Structure formats: structure tokens, C-alpha cells
Amino acid sequence: MRIAVLEDDVHQRAQVVRALNQHLGLPEETITVVPFDKGESLRRALRLDTFDLLVLDWSVDDLDGIDLLRWLRDYQKDSTPVLMLSAHGAERHVAEALDLGADDYVVKPFRLVELCARVRRLLTRRHPATAAVGATRAVPTQERFGSWTFDRSLLSVTLAQAETPPVVLSDREFRMALALFRHIGKPVSRTYLLENASHRGEILSSRALDSHIYRLRTKLGLHPDNGVQLQTVYGQGYRLEWALPASEPGL
CATH class of the missing domain: 3.40.50.2300 (Response regulator)
Structure with a gap:
């Protein structure tokens, strides 16, 4: 945050x-x-x-x-x-x-x-899901963004319409993906992503950030067929956007 x-x-x-x-x-x-x-x-x-x-x-x-x-x-x-x-x-x-x-x-x-x-x-x-310690109500472990469900307790991401099991991520990958979805439609700066992905006392390199983004794109299927697309924003970072699935040939 x-x-x-x-x-x-x-x-x-x-x-x-x-x-x-x-x-x-x-x-x-x-x-x-x-x-x-x-x-x-x-x-x-x-x-x-x-x-x-x-x-x-x-x-x-x-x-x-x-x-x-x-x-x-x-x-x-x-x-x-x-x-x-x-x-x-x-x-x-x-x-x-x-x-x-x-x-x-x-x-x-x-x-x-x-x-x-x-x-x-x-x-x-x-x-x-960021509810404070000591809250009297139950703290939700899941956050939903359209058809996408993030489960913090399992470090998993599920796409409702996909006939595949939930994708389990590392803690770093999960926090990075969650940051992108929380700001969907807006550019997310490299600084913000690096802070979300870095563990306490550890500084993630810019090159490592790009590698994680590449893996997330593949693991989660961040492409129009799944209703989203991930773009690089030159000089700033990345932007995840809602996207219409690509039309089939002849339609």
C-alpha cells in the first residue's frame, strides 16, 4: 500500500x-x-x-x-x-x-x-481483504474482479469461465497480480509493483520484475480470450485492462 x-x-x-x-x-x-x-x-x-x-x-x-x-x-x-x-x-x-x-x-x-x-x-x-487486525467482523480472504477470484489463504487465482483448476502462485507473484487487478484500467508504476513484490528488507531488481510479469502473463492467461490484456506503459510500468475476447474467424 x-x-x-x-x-x-x-x-x-x-x-x-x-x-x-x-x-x-x-x-x-x-x-x-x-x-x-x-x-x-x-x-x-x-x-x-x-x-x-x-x-x-x-x-x-x-x-x-x-x-x-x-x-x-x-x-x-x-x-x-x-x-x-x-x-x-x-x-x-x-x-x-x-x-x-x-x-x-x-x-x-x-x-x-x-x-x-x-x-x-x-x-x-x-x-x-486488508481489514485491520482486531476487527470484530471476519476478514475476507478472497477478492473478486469480474470473473477472477483471488484467494489469499491459498495464494490462488481462479477464472470462473475457464475449465481449469485454480492457478497457485508464489507469494510474490500473488501480490504482484493482485496489485494489477486492484488498479485495473490504470497504469501501475514499476515502483509500486516492486514494493508489492519485495519482501521486507529485500529489494527486487527491475529486471526481475519484468521476468515475474512475463510469467504472470503466461500462468494466468492475461490475454483477450480471457477478458483482459496486460500492456507495457513506456516510462511508467504496466496496465491491465478489461478486453473483449477476440472474435473467431468469419464472425
Whole structure:
């Protein structure tokens, strides 16, 4: 999981990053929190990199978080969850952010424990299988994307219409494939895939990433006949897309 934090106050930024790193509490997930003090820097990063959630400060000197949110939703058509931080507590400000597409709104000063809980809720709402440790409800082990079912407990992937048994993957392959399906239709950066595929304390090489992608394409049958296609995005990474099965000759 990659989270971007836009906050121009150095002390508050450090507090937020530290709290998310230490107290987010998502099992089976490696959390990477990337701090930004400039809105333009984050906008450049969003054109190339992949994030699961954005924490945006409303008021930033060069590009406000609210303007970045507008750009993200209106021009990029990007649905990445956004939590807005703001000193503006008036109802009209909250309504403006939510109308522009913010998923949550936290008024400063805020409690770090509450912030982590709100971030956790947004992440688990998007990906239920990442539910936090200590949750009272059962944590699902499966995630479904169209006809594709990912089973975390078995490290297997099943295609409903295929007359073949589930494909069992290595832990690394499973996490990499899951990252592609979770962001289907969007480019997934090499950095994001490398972080998902690397074990703690280990750095996977770029060449090894390409080898794993090649094997996944073959193992899972990521081609139009199975309703998906995997493409290389030059200078960025890979994009998995829904695709119509190829027509038979003469049809």
C-alpha cells in the first residue's frame, strides 16, 4: 500500500507520516508513506506513480490540496481515495471538498489515532481483504474482479469461465497480480509493483520484475480470450485492462 501525504508544515507532516507508519495496522500489507510539501511535486508524481490513498492539506503555498483534488477528479478522472485535511471547519468548506470528490474530511487540529482510523476505513472499504487486525467482523480472504477470484489463504487465482483448476502462485507473484487487478484500467508504476513484490528488507531488481510479469502473463492467461490484456506503459510500468475476447474467424 502506498499513501501520499501533502502537508507543508514540516512538524505536522512528520507527525502524520510517523503515525501512519506505526499505527495503521493493516495485516499482510506493507505500508509506504510518501511525504510531499508541494502540491506541484505531488501532481508530477501522480502522473507517473501509483498510490492507494492521498492525504491532502487544503492550504499549500504553490498548489492547494483542494485544487489538486479538482484536477484529480475532473481532469484525470482518477478515483483514488482522498482524505482532506483542513483548518477550515465551516460547513460550506466541508461540502465543497465532498462535492469535488473527497472521500473524507478531517478538521485541524486532529487526533492522530482518529486520522489513522479514517485512513484505515478508506483503505479497507476499497480493498476489504486488508481489514485491520482486531476487527470484530471476519476478514475476507478472497477478492473478486469480474470473473477472477483471488484467494489469499491459498495464494490462488481462479477464472470462473475457464475449465481449469485454480492457478497457485508464489507469494510474490500473488501480490504482484493482485496489485494489477486492484488498479485495473490504470497504469501501475514499476515502483509500486516492486514494493508489492519485495519482501521486507529485500529489494527486487527491475529486471526481475519484468521476468515475474512475463510469467504472470503466461500462468494466468492475461490475454483477450480471457477478458483482459496486460500492456507495457513506456516510462511508467504496466496496465491491465478489461478486453473483449477476440472474435473467431468469419464472425
